[in-house]
Amino acid sequence: MPERSIFIAGFDGYLGWPLTQHLLQCGHVVAGLDAMLRRDQVAELGACSAIPIASPQERMAALGEHFHQATDLRTGNMLDFATLRAFLEEFQPDTVVHLAEIPSAAWSMIDQAHSSFTQHNNVIGTLNLLWAMHEVCPEAHLVKLGTMGEYGTPAMPIPEGFFEPEFRGRRDRLPFPRQAGSFYHWSKVHDSNNTMFACRLWGLRSTDIMQGVVFGTGIDGQAEDPRLKTRLDFDQCFGTVVNRFCCQAVIGHPLTPYGEGGQKRGFLPLRDVMQCLSLVIDSPPEAGDYRVINQFDACYTVNEIASMVRQVAAGEGMEVDILPLENPRLESTYHEYQPDREKLSALGYRPSGSPRREIRLMLEDLSPYRERIEARAKLLLPDIRWDGQHRRLRALGREAAG
Numbered sequence: 001m002p003e004r005s006i007f008i009a010g011f012d013g014y015l016g017w018p019l020t021q022h023l024l025q026c027g028h029v030v031a032g033l034d035a036m037l038r039r040d041q042v043a044e045l046g047a048c049s050a051i052p053i054a055s056p057q058e059r060m061a062a063l064g065e066h067f068h069q070a071t072d073l074r075t076g077n078m079l080d081f082a083t084l085r086a087f088l089e090e091f092q093p094d095t096v097v098h099l100a101e102i103p104s105a106a107w108s109m110i111d112q113a114h115s116s117f118t119q120h121n122n123v124i125g126t127l128n129l130l131w132a133m134h135e136v137c138p139e140a141h142l143v144k145l146g147t148m149g150e151y152g153t154p155a156m157p158i159p160e161g162f163f164e165p166e167f168r169g170r171r172d173r174l175p176f177p178r179q180a181g182s183f184y185h186w187s188k189v190h191d192s193n194n195t196m197f198a199c200r201l202w203g204l205r206s207t208d209i210m211q212g213v214v215f216g217t218g219i220d221g222q223a224e225d226p227r228l229k230t231r232l233d234f235d236q237c238f239g240t241v242v243n244r245f246c247c248q249a250v251i252g253h254p255l256t257p258y259g260e261g262g263q264k265r266g267f268l269p270l271r272d273v274m275q276c277l278s279l280v281i282d283s284p285p286e287a288g289d290y291r292v293i294n295q296f297d298a299c300y301t302v303n304e305i306a307s308m309v310r311q312v313a314a315g316e317g318m319e320v321d322i323l324p325l326e327n328p329r330l331e332s333t334y335h336e337y338q339p340d341r342e343k344l345s346a347l348g349y350r351p352s353g354s355p356r357r358e359i360r361l362m363l364e365d366l367s368p369y370r371e372r373i374e375a376r377a378k379l380l381l382p383d384i385r386w387d388g389q390h391r392r393l394r395a396l397g398r399e400a401a402g
């Protein structure tokens, strides 16, 4: 495969940092932009990554030592259109991977400020990217990260993005109805609509990836250098469910399924995200094509995930209970979940292994940081509620305190 020029928006995040390394390993030339928002947002919660991460400067130095290609990774915000446009014009990517969005459902439900910050950042950032690509690199392939959560949990099979109904005697393609479950997830729906429209309007080409819940601490072929490690959050906003359960297990904290734990989601190990994104990058769609791909390995309920983590942890000598909590979210507990996953298989995706193997590797990687997690164990319990009651309770707490 010829080397590509790939621009990563959001190179410093959970997915972006390993993807930068993976694409360099594959021989591509990489540039990128990141506003470093995630570091501040996690700190604002009094949280931190369970696995310590290097500063941006240390990360750049590590890339210089481990890879022969020059990389151009800059701090900058997608909301600054002039900077984004100038960078793309200078770099002339043939692929743009867009990961530069606030990824947290719970964070977007804290209050008006967090909700509107999430939607403004995500929707306007993506809109800026679409305009910039249209103006300075219209041939490039936009690989945009959406979420399986855009679909919600409808009581019907979920195709990869489109209905193809008979419509007044001719076939037509209509986007599959979206029923997102948080202001964050809705921001992704709005992005999808804008991207679909830009493809139709300007002939941009895009793959919109409906990705499930990612888990894992490492990727294949990663050098043993602590500066190359990616972050692993465990707070209620930025920690995803498997990552949180693994952090809970290493400190002997009960695992916390929300509600009855029957919620089903598609899951995908971090190392498989690398494989899937590579496959997508290596087969761009035609100009004007807006391609939707569902990206996950397999579907499990939250209770199944909790049982798996408990069993694997027991095998590693860590006994841990499961303690269901009242669900702070508004979501269906028992529902159908039948998303298609044909396009990635057709592109050549082969899942890397069983989730149990990945969970065991995660427990090994996380064990040295037991004290770091223990010191912040209160972050393992959620208090942000979809019905907004946390705002009343926090206000009462502030009154009582002062």
Ligand code: USQ
Pocket: 103, 104, 105, 106, 146, 147, 148, 149, 150, 211, 212, 213, 214, 238, 239, 240, 241, 242, 244, 256, 257, 258, 259, 261, 263, 265, 266, 302, 329, 331
């Ligand atoms: N959950 C628990 N216990 C916990 C944490 C979560 O039962 O301690 C449950 C939630 O109620 C939910 C499920 O686990 O039913 C998934 O929650 P999550 O926090 O792992 O994931 P979610 O909020 O849906 O968001 C994450 C990523 C987001 C991505 C999405 C994919 O943060 O960026 O878009 O997964 S998906 O879930 O398919 O929409």
